[in-house]
Amino acid sequence: MDKLPEILTNAAEIVTSVFTLLLCPDLEENTQTLQRKIELLKSRKVDVQSNLQNAGKKRKREVEDWLINVENNITEFETLEQEIQCSRFYSRQKLAERVERMTKEVMELDEQSGFPGGLFLEVDEGIGQLMLTPSHNGQAFLQNFDDIWASLMDDNILSIGIYGMGGVGKTTLVMHAHDNLLNEPKFSGHVYWITVSQEFSIHKLQSDIAQALKLYFSCGSDEKKRAAQLFQTFQKMGSYVLILDDVWKQIDAEKIGIPPRRDGCKLVITSRSKEVCHRMDCQRIIKVNTLSKQEAWELFFKKLGRVELHPEVEEICKTMVKRCGGLPLALVTLAGSMRGVTDIHEWRDASEELKESCMGRVDMENEVLPILLYSYDRLRDPKLQRCFLYCSLYPEDYIIERRKLIENFISEELMDRRLSWRAENDQGHAILNQLERACLLERVWDEYRVKMHDLIRDMALGITKHNPRYMVKAGLNLREIPDVQEWTEDLVKISLMKNSIEEISIGMSPNCPRLSTLILSQNPLKSIPDCFFTQMRGLRTLNLSGTSIQYLPHSISDLENLRTLLLTRCLNLKSVPTLEKLRLLTRMDLAYTKIEELPEGVESLTNLKVLELVGTSLSIIPTGILHSLSLLQQLRLPIHIGVPIEEVLALKQLEDISGSVNSVSHLNRLITFLQSMMPPSFYSIFLVSKFDERFIWEASRRKLVGFGQESLMDSSLGEGKILLPRDIEELSFSRSGLSGSLADGFQMLNNARYVKKCYVYHEDEIECIIRLSSTEEQQSRGVPFQSLEMLSLFELPNFIGLFMWEGKAAVAPLLPGIFTQLTYLGIMKCNKMKKLIPWSLLQTLPNLQKLKVRFCEEIEEIIGDEDDDGSPVINSSVEVTMPRLKKLRLVRLPKLKSICKGIMICNSIENIRIMKCTNLKRVAPLDGQPSPPPSLKEIKVRTNEKEWWESLEWEHPNANNFLQPFVKFDPFSLY
Structure with a gap:
């Protein structure tokens, strides 16, 4: 009975917490949203106050009323925050209602900022209104402006979209175009600028357009009638330009009253x-990119005042410019905050202050952050926001593979x-595409990689x-793990990847x-103390990939909530403790480790969907293990272990498999099985007679069949026709025993019409890809390679060329x-070949x-003359x-004398690299023309x-001069 008061108190606290969650589950989240909108409103307030001196008397009265309302909301929010922190369940409902009311008020004030802090200077004369156009930002600005102006002057282009990340200069560009359009006779001054607020409404947009047109609505607030009146006004006008700045979602032009094209x-x-x-x-969509390093420096230096800089100050400036990532808004803001500073200490x-985050400075936080936050808030969909925030776990400027990123999303x-996995993978690509289109991620190099702009990451x-709550200290070259005090109880994600941490x-x-x-x-981490994980029982994802760890602590065995365990490329890892309790595990990656046996308890992982074992030292997959993992969707096995076919x-549930088989029978059974799956699976299957240690293939998310060591010449593989999948996209051959021509030696190619990539490596007997004979005989063989996009040939000592004629007969044409x-x-390393492409077959x-x-070593010509058979010779x-x-x-071709003896027309050429081709006297793609190729x-x-x-x-006497600006001498290898 003595403990009764304490029990009742604890019970009351539990009930309070439950009621709190039931009554207002989103109060904190909604309050944070309101806080971001308040911060943005503060930024608007600063802009309005700075522009107030340019407004007329009537305008000033409206502005002052607006400023008073803004200040009242800021003060009320500060009080509201304190009340929420001290609230009990019985007051939270009222607080939630206040948050909702204030959010609406703040959004209305934000919309109203279109007139008090607007972009227009009031003018009494003329139809258009002059913009407060800032000066341009260098060559990139001029190039973008030229593209926009060309589209405006093109009579065939009636609608133009200009997009880019927040603060990149879209508005500045269009303001510049607006001012130039006012002097363009074809539009007679009918050029109108409307700023579209983030939370726009049809009614408000109609009012803004009417104000720009100096139109009075005679139909009251009926949106359809207002649309009709606007439509008629535009129709009577003749030529005009309507600019809608900062559009966040699709606008139905007809509902507004904007005529169609x-x-x-x-x-x-x-x-x-x-x-x-x-x-x-x-009809025309133009992306505004961030500035180059040089342009960013020039803009920063210009806004700083072009003062004489101390060498140490100049280095600091360069660091600041780099952190701004070419974003004009950030460069201008930062330079403005440092203008006039002369003290080296400051x-x-x-x-x-900028080392940890570019948002560290107050100016950047007030001016830049709210602009960027708009893009995040606009995502709306929680899963888009979650995936976006996840990308911040990677280091600054980190190039992220889309495939791996989507795996982590899943x-x-x-x-x-x-x-299915494929449906989830498709969803991941769709999310990344949306983040790219919203300019929150950038595509890098190709369609397979993305990165996050520095300021977006900040x-x-x-x-x-x-x-x-995240703790992200990735890529900072940390040598020690953060102090235990930084590991707070409210943290949900921690990233310490790509540092120099050797021990805990x-x-x-x-x-x-x-x-x-x-x-x-990606840390040189060698060991983890056993107690490290004991107070992390909620851990669901543990990524130790690329570390130097040899043994995992036994406490991992008690992480019963673990879903993902990533140990790929832990090259020293020899064993993993028992996994018997980790029954919720869905993904385990042990690829490229030294483990020789599967961890104890693997058969208990009945929820496992992804198992990666490629590149391990496993000697066997015990019988029955895979049978117990019935939910597996992805399975990648070491190539030296045959797939347990039964x-x-x-x-x-299997949707992606990588592994090897050692008989044609097993290959055909596996392919038949995969072709029966819905949806069709991905596969990387290799037929091998015996394992070759040099044959390691990084294969995933592919549709590939490979033929390895002696697989096409070993009778022990079994008889029968090799079956290729209907949807196969890639073929590889490595020491398989090919001879003669590829098309003849592997006649299944005639049926593999959708193969896009072909790799032929280390084949000692192959002489060519296609042997040319009479047209009738070719037709009887079929038409291979009609979908081929990539052909890679490596170390083929008897290879003569892509094509080889049969005997000394006349040149046979290829089938279309x-x-x-x-x-x-x-x-590469085809040392018998003298000519690569016969001139007569170049059209193929x-x-x-x-x-x-x-x-x-022996190649003499890239595009060569024919053999001595009476065919024409290039002159x-x-x-x-x-x-x-x-x-x-062209690299290390000691006997190369000619790329092409004729006049080579190659207007699309962009990059040429030549190394150790000292017998080459002419660079054909650049010769014989009076100017360099346009591209x-x-x-x-x-x-x-x-x-x-x-x-x-050079054929042309000035060639050396006009090519000089393009030539770069590189001290390093050009392989």
Whole structure:
């Protein structure tokens, strides 16, 4: 009975917590949203006050009323925050109602800021209104402006979309265009600018357009009648330009009253979303990119006042400029905050302040952060926001593979659940595409990689300092793990990836009960104390990939909530403790580790969907293991262990498999099984007679069949026709026993019409790809390679060339369609080949874009004369066309005398790299023309071969001069 008061008190607290969650589950989240809108309103207030001196008397009275309302809301919010912190369940309902009311009021004030802090200077004369146009930002600005202006002057383009990330300068560009349009006779001054608020309404937009047109609505508030009146006004006007700035979602032009496309009339929109531009059916869409390093420096220096800088100050400035990532808004804001600062101590202090985050400075936080937060708030969909914030766990400037990022989205359960892995993968790509279109992620190099702009990442990290709580110290070269005091109880995700952490102090045991994700990958971490995980029982994802760890602590065995365990490329890892209790585990990656046996308890992982074992030292997969993992969707096995065919055929959820088989019978059974799956599976299957240690293939998310060591010549593989999947996209051969021509030696190619990539490596007997004979005989063989896009040939000692004629007969024409889709041709260490492409068959490669020829000791010509069979011979007057060739790389070809003896027309060429081809006297793609090819970007030559370059012969006497700006001498390898 003595403990009764304490029990009642505890019970009351539990009941209070339950009622709190039931009554107002979203109060904190809604309050944070309101806080961000208040911060943005503060920024608007500063803008309004700075522009107030430009307004007329009537305008000033309206502005002052607006400023009073803003100040009242800011004060009320400060009081509201304190009340929420001290609230009990019986008051939260009223607080939630106040938050909702205030949010609406703040949004209305934000909308109203269109008139008090607006972009217009009031003028009494003229139809258009002059903009407060800032000065332009260099060459990038002028290039973008030229693109916009050309579209405005093009009578065939009636709608233009301009998009880019917040603060990149879209509005400045269009303001500049607006002012120039006012002097353009074809529009007679009918140029109108409307700023569209984030939370716009049809009624408000109609009112804003009417105000710009000086139109009085005679129909009251009826939106349909207002639309009709606007429509009639525009129709009577003739030519005009209507600019809608800062559009966040699709606007139904007809509901507003904007006429559909009409000659002489232009609609221009700016948006942060490419998707909005598409949905509004813009005929021309222009992306505004961030500034180059040089342009960023010039803008910063200009806004700083072009003062004489102390060398140390200049270095600090360069660091600041780099942190701004080419974003004009950030550069202008930061430079403005430092203008007039001369004390070296103050500069160093500013530099230190910027080290952790570019948002560290008050000016940046007030001016830049709210602009970027708009894009995040606009995502609306929680799963988009979750996936976006997850990207901030990677280091600054980190190039992220889309495939791996989507794998993490799936395993972290950030997206909606789907029935199959493929459906979840599709959803992941759709989310990344949306984040790219919203300019919150940038595509890098190709369609397979993305990165996050530095300031966008800083904005994301700012969000994760509050809710959800992350600790991100990735890529900072930390040598020690953060102190235990930093591992607070409210943390949900921690990323310490890509540092220099070698050890974790013995006895360290952070109390992080809510921690769900811990990333320690890419650290030279050797060991983890056993107590480290004891207070992380909520951990769901543990990533130790790329560490130097040899043994895992036994406490991992008690992480019963763990869903994902990533140990790939832990090259020293020899064993993993028992996994018997980890029954919720869905993804386990042990690829490229030294483990020789599967961990104890693997058979208990009945929820496992992904199992990665490629590149391990496993000697066997015990019988029955795979049978117990019936939910497996992805399975990648070491190539030296044959696929347990009977157990794999029982995995009805399997969607992606990588492994090897040692008989044609097993290959055909496995392919038949995979082809029966719905949806069709991905596969990387290799037929091998015996394992070759050099044969390791990084294969995933592919549709590939490979033929390894002696697989096409070993009778023990079993008899019977090899079956290829209907949807196969890639073929590989490595020491398989090919001989003669590829098309003859592997006649299944005639049925593999959809193969896009083909790799032929280490084949000693192969002589060519296609053997040419009579047309009738070719037709009887079929048409291979009609879909081929990539052909890679490596170390083929008897290879003569792509094509070889049978005997000394006249040159036989190729059947139509062969190689016509080929875009990449790479050849390396084919030391018997003298000529690559016969001139008469060059037309078979109309789409070739990349050509790489390296380490071929005997090659003399790239596009060569024919054999002595009476065929025509190329001379200096013959024109040879390669209409789409963009990249040419020639490396270590000691006997190469000619790329092409004729006049080579190659207007698409962009990059040329030549190394150790000292017998080459002419660079055909650049010769014989009075000017450089229009698309040329770069010619790279080794620094120590500058003399060779200067000795080249040119048909045109000025060639050396006009090519000089494109030549770059590189001291490093050009492989």
